[in-house]
Amino acid sequence: xxxxxxxxxxxxxxxxxxxxxxxxxxxxxxxxxxxxxxxxxxxxxxxxxxxxxxxxxxxxxxxxxxxxxxxxxxxxxxxxxxxxxxxxxxxxxxxxxxxxxxxxxxxxxxxxxxxxxxxxxxxxxxxxxxxxxxxxxxxxxxxxxxxxxxxxxxxxxxxxxxxxxxxxxxxxxxxxxxxxxxxxxxxxxxxxxxxxxxxxxxxxxxxxxxxxxxxxxxxxxxxxxxxxxxxxxxxxxxxxxxxxxxxxxxxxxxxxxxxxxxxxxxxxxxxxxxxxxxxxxxxxxxxxxxxxxxxxxxxxxxxxxxxxxxxxxxxxxxxxxxxxxxxxxxxxxxxxxxxxxxxxxxxxxxxxxxxxxxxxxxxxxxxxxxxxxxxxxxxxxxxxxxxx
Numbered sequence: 001x002x003x004x005x006x007x008x009x010x011x012x013x014x015x016x017x018x019x020x021x022x023x024x025x026x027x028x029x030x031x032x033x034x035x036x037x038x039x040x041x042x043x044x045x046x047x048x049x050x051x052x053x054x055x056x057x058x059x060x061x062x063x064x065x066x067x068x069x070x071x072x073x074x075x076x077x078x079x080x081x082x083x084x085x086x087x088x089x090x091x092x093x094x095x096x097x098x099x100x101x102x103x104x105x106x107x108x109x110x111x112x113x114x115x116x117x118x119x120x121x122x123x124x125x126x127x128x129x130x131x132x133x134x135x136x137x138x139x140x141x142x143x144x145x146x147x148x149x150x151x152x153x154x155x156x157x158x159x160x161x162x163x164x165x166x167x168x169x170x171x172x173x174x175x176x177x178x179x180x181x182x183x184x185x186x187x188x189x190x191x192x193x194x195x196x197x198x199x200x201x202x203x204x205x206x207x208x209x210x211x212x213x214x215x216x217x218x219x220x221x222x223x224x225x226x227x228x229x230x231x232x233x234x235x236x237x238x239x240x241x242x243x244x245x246x247x248x249x250x251x252x253x254x255x256x257x258x259x260x261x262x263x264x265x266x267x268x269x270x271x272x273x274x275x276x277x278x279x280x281x282x283x284x285x286x287x288x289x290x291x292x293x294x295x296x297x298x299x300x301x302x303x304x305x306x307x308x309x310x311x312x313x314x315x316x317x318x319x320x321x322x323x324x325x326x327x328x329x330x331x332x333x334x335x336x337x338x339x340x341x342x343x344x345x346x347x348x349x350x351x352x353x354x355x356x357x358x359x360x361x362x363x364x365x366x367x368x369x370x371x372x373x374x375x376x377x378x379x380x381x382x383x384x385x386x387x388x
Contacts, residue, residue, distance in 0.1 A: 004208035011171035019175040023058035035089040037104035039068040091131035098141030105149040121160035129166030139242040140190020142250020144172035159270035176243035188333040193277030197249035201256040211256040218248035223306040263364030267355035295369035
């Protein structure tokens with residue numbers, strides 16, 4: 001008998017205004033001097049100022065690191081870590097998208113350890129860390145509910161996958177109102193990232209009954225709301241649905257796994273600085289089409305739960321429809337292929353073997369229904385290059 005191992009934040013608050021409960025949560029957890037880890041956009045849009053006002057009204061001591069960068073690097077993490085250690089903080093509050101959350105996670109585990117971040121990448125399991133409170137401002141990464149962080153090694157340019165309970169936030173405040181200012185491209189890319197989380201978790205070789213139910217609910221919600229959220233950004237119903245589904249997607253893949261899409265996506269992001277959700281979206285139709293025959297019943301279930309197919313279609317028809325509709329979704333949301341994104345053809349093709357190697361090292365492709373060889377990953381990268 002196989003036992004599913006389920007890990008979740010100890011405190012999970014979901015709904016409009018949930019972020020305003022930070023002082024109460026800090027008190028519940030006994031934290032007296034947290035470091036708020038965020039990025040310049042959170043300063044610019046006023047979300048940091050609002051959070052600071054709540055902390056000051058409650059008489060709490062805190063520090064702020066507001067220099068997070070997209071796709072955090074070991075250098076940017078070191079800057080945050082130095083500030084954390086200088087003021088003897090006792091935990092971290094992450095405010096922002098996946099990059100801010102991953103930076104905060106890295107600080108929380110490195111504060112208890114010596115050595116560089118590369119010492120703690122997969123397959124190392126990071127089981128301990130200082131308390132993390134996550135306040136996501138994008139509906140996509142699901143990082144507020146995962147034991148995962150991705151940090152780029154400044155020296156090697158490898159996008160390192162790090163895993164373990166030490167990276168799991170002890171509390172997540174999931175406030176959809178913080179997503180109302182998200183622009184179109186960010187809404188689309190993070191939403192597609194979350195769709196990948198849910199779909200990959202469901203077809204993963206590590207799927208289990210708990211993650212199945214959460215993943216199916218998330219993918220249905222995302223598919224039914226992502227176009228509206230992009231086209232009508234102030235639609236509170238769509239924004240709320242997308243935010244909850246993003247957290248559900250995070251719960252699903254953190255307790256099952258991602259698969260080949262994410263395995264191939266990380267090297268693309270590291271090499272060509274493609275936003276994480278966008279690189280996943282570029283891969284989604286092609287990798288799904290390549291994988292479906294090894295788990296046709298599961299992919300067919302995905303097609304039906306999202307409303308792409310009904311029971312009148314057999315599994316083969318359902319999966320064909322799934323691939324076709326994923327391509328249509330990418331077109332509707334203006335997802336470019338790598339060539340359209342502006343990557344030089346020679347650089348792309350010169351990097352394929354290295355990217356395939358890094359994809360395999362991450363371990364994610366081994367969870368795919370159809371397990372690829374390095375040569376097959378290279379072939380998929382070639383296919384994706386100019387796919388319409």
